[in-house]
Amino acid sequence: MREVAVIGVGMTRFGELWSQSIRDMFAEAALKAMDDAGVKKIESLYVGCMSSGLYTAQEHLGSVMADYIGQRGAAAVRVESACASGGQAVRAAFMEVASGACDIALAGGVEKMWDAEDSSMVLATASDQEYEAYSGVTFPGLYAMMARAYMERYGLTREELAAVPVKNHKHAINNPHAQYPQPLTIEGVLKASLVADPLRLMDCSPISDGAACVILCPLDKAKQYTDKPVKIVGIGSASGPIALHDHADFTRLDAVRLAGERAYKMANVSPKNISFVEVHDCFSIAEIIVAEELGFFEYGKAGKAIANGAGTYGNGVVINPSGGLKAKGHPVGATGVAQVIECTLQLQGKAGKRQVENARYGMAQNMGGSGGSSVVHILEAQ
Amino acid sequence: MAISPRYTREIPHRYRLEAQRFSSGYVTLANRYVDPETGSREFENITLSGKGKILTWTVISIAADAYTRETPFVIAVIETEEGARLTAQVVDCMPEDVKTGASVELVFRKIMEEGASGIINYGYKAILI
Numbered sequence: 084m085r086e087v088a089v090i091g092v093g094m095t096r097f098g099e100l101w102s103q104s105i106r107d108m109f110a111e112a113a114l115k116a117m118d119d120a121g122v123k124k125i126e127s128l129y130v131g132c133m134s135s136g137l138y139t140a141q142e143h144l145g146s147v148m149a150d151y152i153g154q155r156g157a158a159a160v161r162v163e164s165a166c167a168s169g170g171q172a173v174r175a176a177f178m179e180v181a182s183g184a185c186d187i188a189l190a191g192g193v194e195k196m197w198d199a200e201d202s203s204m205v206l207a208t209a210s211d212q213e214y215e216a217y218s219g220v221t222f223p224g225l226y227a228m229m230a231r232a233y234m235e236r237y238g239l240t241r242e243e244l245a246a247v248p249v250k251n252h253k254h255a256i257n258n259p260h261a262q263y264p265q266p267l268t269i270e271g272v273l274k275a276s277l278v279a280d281p282l283r284l285m286d287c288s289p290i291s292d293g294a295a296c297v298i299l300c301p302l303d304k305a306k307q308y309t310d311k312p313v314k315i316v317g318i319g320s321a322s323g324p325i326a327l328h329d330h331a332d333f334t335r336l337d338a339v340r341l342a343g344e345r346a347y348k349m350a351n352v353s354p355k356n357i358s359f360v361e362v363h364d365c366f367s368i369a370e371i372i373v374a375e376e377l378g379f380f381e382y383g384k385a386g387k388a389i390a391n392g393a394g395t396y397g398n399g400v401v402i403n404p405s406g407g408l409k410a411k412g413h414p415v416g417a418t419g420v421a422q423v424i425e426c427t428l429q430l431q432g433k434a435g436k437r438q439v440e441n442a443r444y445g446m447a448q449n450m451g452g453s454g455g456s457s458v459v460h461i462l463e464a465q
Numbered sequence: 466m467a468i469s470p471r472y473t474r475e476i477p478h479r480y481r482l483e484a485q486r487f488s489s490g491y492v493t494l495a496n497r498y499v500d501p502e503t504g505s506r507e508f509e510n511i512t513l514s515g516k517g518k519i520l521t522w523t524v525i526s527i528a529a530d531a532y533t534r535e536t537p538f539v540i541a542v543i544e545t546e547e548g549a550r551l552t553a554q555v556v557d558c559m560p561e562d563v564k565t566g567a568s569v570e571l572v573f574r575k576i577m578e579e580g581a582s583g584i585i586n587y588g589y590k591a592i593l594i
Contacts (some may be wrong), residue, residue: 215552
């Protein structure tokens, strides 16, 4: 396989983008990424999107987006793995460039969530429709059941759980693309309305519109386009049980552990080499379990560690310097690509006030459903 | 999210708790052809007793439109005495009565209506015993 680098990035602000359609958002992000890399022609386009059909009644996104970013004729396809669609789009583009089938690939992600009337129904399609969603359970409900299992087993308190979104909002203050760059307090989490007990509104990532795109090319050609290419050194992708009730242990996410192990092996690094990690904190409990599955903490320890100040600047691995899904926003198909963009900016030294100093390796972990899929990327500064 | 033919296919497990026991001992209410852990393809059809225990649970306050009228409602992951795992509402109780480990029994109930002109959907919910 050829070595592959990120040579350009572009994204919209995340939030309630009422004036922009799904193609408007994708075009904004894609054209920014192409300008950043200085490329005019895309050979192959991968569009990560969870549910444009249900959200906006538009399928066939590969063709739509190629047409609207001036790339008619390019190979173009949509990639879907629920909330991990964006990360899977990056992986698919990586594989095509690594294989030698093309030199310039665009991996993008997009979701237009605010056009839908019944977002809970759309999101529940990422669970097991016949055996879970039919009962009336929602995605917050599935993660709430994981949270209850974790809290009962490890003694994590409701206040300690609140430290995760509080930390992520603190990080988002310095992110100009964030949907909610406002500070949040523990009290603010505890007083928020219940969504699915014990999870409250401030434990949950928001409904967001947004798009994010990266341009990939072979590492040995990257210097033609940028002084600061960032190399993708490890990728792991794995599936897990589609239904939460089929997880042997509700405090674990097997797909995350497997994807992490595969990425570490490919990159030949270990958790201690990683300076920062963008994790899929769709709900507060998810960040805790994911941080454990990726090897940053022992099982049962991440929640209390974050409550005691771990996961932020100056205290070991920085978790979600961008603000994470909770505060940056979570346009589901765009999220995995936006995580790779955060890694790229950090490793290029372009992350502004949220810069993690002296980072060589960064990681992005994207997840679908209640652990039905996960994809992990490890990137290295050059 | 159910239309009539699709709904009909699900009747054996939703109405009658028809399940499968694989040669490995794995029991599944969801219709499967392969035991996901051992790869065994040999199974017998069984009918669940409907008795089980709550493994974890939540109270849903914000639901999809089809279920909004029922909020707040309890949802639990249940393991039946045969070892099958499923997700179901726990009804006829107050949320404060629900505990991890509590014994439940599955009962036949209305689940939802498919809009004003669609069919009425039925299936299993759980009650505390």
